[in-house]
Amino acid sequence: MKDRRQGPDWLTRLLQGLVLLCWGGFIVLLSLYHHARPERAYGFMIYGGASVRAGWDPVFTPWLLHGLWGCCLLTLVALFVGRKRHRRREDARHVHLAILLLILIASLLFYYL
Template sequence: MPKTNRKERRKGPDTLQRLIVLVSLLAWVIFISALVVYHYARPEIAYSAFQSSGTEVYRDHWVENLRQLFLLLLWTCCGITLGGMLINWSRSRRRTDYFKMNTGLLAAIVIAILLFYYLP
């Protein structure tokens, strides 16, 4: 049976926890910018027969500079999120400390995108 008469000595988030939140926001901004870069780097697709009039030419290759920037942004986002998760995991010592779900979700998304990119 847990003791309920313990005094709560925590005064709120410290500087490192606030920094983790800011780093998480930075990782989300980097991820969204990676999605924008992906849009411009990928090959163009004619989505339907009604779209092309026969004179339009669609690019069928990646723009190399933007592809490299896309991968750099994804790896940066992956490193930031995994680092933030590691710091959060090492700092949580109580049962009432919680796992930041948005950081875990972002890490899972970025790792899945990198796996789909590198695996055939």
């Protein structure tokens, strides 16, 4: 069968942009997670009398949650469009997006549980 494709069209480029946006958003969310999570009370900190935040930071936590849900939504859209768009055996399978979705779902479960 002759391959009649001329190259990536606008939808394929849009899908590539969504993939980059999802992974870039995940990197930003990792930084937000670092600042929003509860702090650990190490022995020398307790001994020194330092104050340690035991709960999630109220400033960064909403940003983190909205970002996680938004990134999940974008990843699902990218997976769905890729699934409907790519029908040939040699087309990309976007396994990395499925892995990203699993990481995002695990992060949301970690927060809510």
